[in-house]
Amino acid sequence: MPTPIKQFIAIVLFICCFFTYSQTEQGVIKNQQIKDSIDNYLIKASQSIDQAKLEPALSNIIRAKEIALQNQNRTYRAKTNMVLAKLYRELRDLEKAEDQILDAIQIQTEDNDEIMLAHSYAIYASIATQLKKYQTTNEILDKALALTKKKDIEGLEGSIKLNQGLLALSQNQPKEAIKHFKGGLPIIKTYNLAYLKAKLYVNMAKAQLAIGELDNAEATNDSSMQIGIKQSFSEIRSESNELYSRIYEKKGDYLTSLSYLRAHEKIKDSLFNTNKEIIAQEAGAKLNLNENNVLIEELTEENIQQQKSLKLGRLTTILSIALITILSLLTLSLYKNNNLRARANELLQNKNTELILAKENAERAGEAKIQFLSTITHELRTPLYAVTGLTHLLLEESPTPNQKEHLNSLKFSGEYLLSLINNILDLNKLEANKVEIESTSFNLKKRINDVLIALGKSAKDRNNKLHYEFDESIPTKLKGDPLKVSQILINLIGNSIKFTQNGDIWIRVKAINKIDTKVFLSFEIEDNGVGISEKKQQNIFENFTQGSVQINRKFGGTGLGLSIVKNLLSLMDSEIKLESELGKGSKFLFSLKFDIFENKNSNYTEEAKKIDYNVLVDKNILIVEDNKINQLITRKILEKNKVKCDVADNGDIAVHKVKENSFDLILMDIHMPGISGIEATKQIREFNTEIPIIALTAVTLDDNLDEFYDNGFNDIIPKPYKTEEFFTKLHKALIKKQTTM
Missing domain, CATH: 3.30.565.10 (Histidine kinase-like ATPase, C-terminal domain)
Structure with a gap:
């Protein structure tokens, strides 16, 4: 690439980068100016509220809120709501104050602004106390204190202590209130928070007066009055004068008490008039807005009437043509819809018939599958029982090592x-x-x-x-x-x-x-x-x-x-x-x-080692089994342990033999010619409820075995079984029978 072109590209890139940087820098500076402007208005508003200068306070709040709304700044909208809540609190409009502070808390919670959230909690606590929502105040103060310690917010703990004292004072707990006030005073003094210090002194004096400490109350009130005069805190001076009046009344100096009461009323009247003017100003602003809206609406209505007059004839014609066209289309649409609906209904009926047939076929296939699985399970397990049983018998007949390995x-x-x-x-x-x-x-x-x-x-x-x-x-x-x-x-x-x-x-x-x-x-x-x-x-x-x-x-x-x-x-x-x-x-x-494996719980192998096989000697056991090989295997296994065995080829024979003979236990197969093992057991239980009956079956057992137990079986041994499990269950059933007898 030629050198002049490279230089030209470099110059273009530099200009683009510079322009982008300049635009970004200007944007940052503008945002910072907006934030500084809002902060300045809010600081002025807060100072005016502390000095009971509520008219300039409202003016500054409105300016701050307008800028915050125009620039869609959530953080400063919340800050403005905080100061507006303080203003409504001083105006004694506590419901509006609560609405404003809750809006601020919602925004700060969503933005995870924990520092400002702690300040909002402190403001809400003072409002909730005045609303006598004492439980809410307590919960809010706990949250504020936790955030203050977490974020190490300077000076806020003093405000929280003050609010805790105000809560205690509202609940007629003056001693508890004094404790909180004394805890917050060093913090407030450290950060030179004049308004909070004056507020704390006047309320601590109220608590001292409540417990009869008149001199202490007067001295504390003096501190509050000094700050109120120096800082032009009209509300503080009003409260201090009222408190002086109560103190001197308690002392019996009624003239001095009266003079302080007059001073208090004078300041209070002044504050009330100021408040009225602010409310009137706010109402006036709303009235002006309403008047402007009314004027705009009148002009708009006049314009609309003129337009209507000009277009009325043409509109009537267009509407008539449109109406005729719509009615014609509607008639045509209804005719086509009726035809389509008739065809759709016919198709749906055919499909429903097909679905019903498919459902019935699927149900029959499912039933056939279940029946097949049940039958094949029994047919496969029965010869397997012969394999495992004969293997067990051969293993007990002292085979050679080579034979034992194969077995x-x-x-x-x-x-x-x-x-x-x-x-x-x-x-x-x-x-x-x-x-x-x-x-x-x-x-x-x-x-x-x-x-x-x-x-x-x-x-x-x-x-x-x-x-x-x-x-x-x-x-x-x-x-x-x-x-x-x-x-x-x-x-x-x-x-x-x-x-x-x-x-x-x-x-x-x-x-x-x-x-x-x-x-x-x-x-x-x-x-x-x-x-x-x-x-x-x-x-x-x-x-x-x-x-x-x-x-x-x-x-x-x-x-x-x-x-x-x-x-x-x-x-x-x-x-x-x-x-x-x-x-x-x-x-x-x-x-x-x-x-x-930790040998804490014994399995069937371990339990089998503990069996007392003498319990089996000379016991009469009836084997109900239709398969000759299975009869032979079960009989040989039992007779090796000196058990007397009798055999029944089906359920009917089993019921007859139990009626005619005395047996200690019955091993009952389930699937047999004639009546099933379950039916045979039910018939036996009609005349003999004591004899143990164990199901010895190749049926696949479901998770729910209630059918067996509900029909009179004492236990179940699935075939093919392990001999350890077989003898463990037999031994358990015989021992239980002996214990019962």
Whole structure:
């Protein structure tokens, strides 16, 4: 760019900057001048009020308020209202005074102007005292004192002390008033606040007179009178003369009392006349304004009449044409609207019919879904009961170590399968966050070992190596939901095994932090398998989603595992993170919080250890169960503990056997041919209310179990059950029966 052009641009920029700065500087100077002008008017007005020169006070207030309103300055509008409130207070128009000071307080509160707000509170306190709103005065003074101390406002505490004294004096508490006056006097003297000092002296003299200290009252009143004369405070001189009159009346010097009373009346009359003139001036201003308004209105009305005369004929014609046009359009519109309404009604009726049919279909589908879930739950849980029950029996028959390991793995897999069935059947509950998290004690390291044993064969079949790294600083016993932790790990590790061939899978568990009785753990499941593309990582955790169609064909699966993992972790206040690269493997990360188990409350395992199994010996128990395998398993478990068992294949047989025989306890299934377990229990309760009846059922239990208890059951054991829970509930029921008998 040529040098002359650069110079020209530089000069233009300099001129623009200078002009902008000049305009800004002028604006700042103008604003400051406006503020100084308002402050000057308000200071003059306040001084005039103290000297009872109310006419110039009003004049200065009006000027200040006009400037504040023109410049839309809220702060100075509030300040003007404060001084105007003081003026109305001196005029004894306390209602207007209260309105003005409340307007000021509202603005200062909204603007958070705490310094001016403290001054407004002090003014409002004196007005509220005169209005005999003593509770309001007390609250306002507390607020003013708090703001004064917070903002360290010089001299205002003296005014607050004065108002506290005036409040006490108004409530006939002269001694309390003197205490406040004496507390405020040093502060007022320090800041040389002449009017407040005079006001304090005259009111302290009144309090001293009230308690009979005539000499002290006279001396204090002398101080007030001296300030009133020196500063030309007419109101103070009037009050002091009136107080002298009362003091000398108390002393019995009636002539002197009379002379002071005349002096007081003379000043008072002068003040009253001044006040009348100010009020008259204000009224006159309003009358002038009204007269101007009337004149303007008359001129406007005359102009309007002339315009009407000129346009009347043309307006009549236009209105006639407009009326005819409107009526024609209205007729046409009504005709079209009627046609449209008829068609709309027909469409609405058709839509309503369709909606009713859709609603009925949806209700039928919902009922079918509920019935299906109820049936499939029972059908799946019943064979699972056989798996877990037979596993328990085999574990008690002294298996070899190798067999025991396989049986423990089978037991674990059965528990996991039960949990998985519940979560699949209640997937809508899971997504609606209605599945509850349990809190039981468990050994996390052993739990993960069981998972790895259960998945060991799958890993071996695909020639994968499992590497387990467990932080030994993690406490042995934790409190949480072990089944859900297992389900999360089985899904993630199983996922890694499925998508890795001839590779390695790492399972890492580390302690992140420990606070009081809580421990925070991080979990990592990493593999060097096929990996997941960046595009698919965004929706891999959605229901029924897998990496691709080719993966689905090659590896199989429902695509539900990672969705369940995500929902379960969300339920446990955590989230799953994924780091993956196509062809290089995947890493899943999450963290969980557990309570460190403190053995204060026993669970079923602990309770089972305390059971006195002698209570079960020779007890007669009726097993009501239609499934032959389940009959066999339950019977064998009981007979191992020397219990005498009888079996009923359905509810009708059970009712008959209870009538004919004596039993110590009944284990009742719910779904059976003939009458249900609930109906059988109701019939038994008609003739036997003492025998304990426990529901041993594969039905999915809702949150509300009242139906079982209302129909006569003492307790409920869901199938498949843990033997510890089974024997704990049996023992409890038998002990309770013995105690009752």
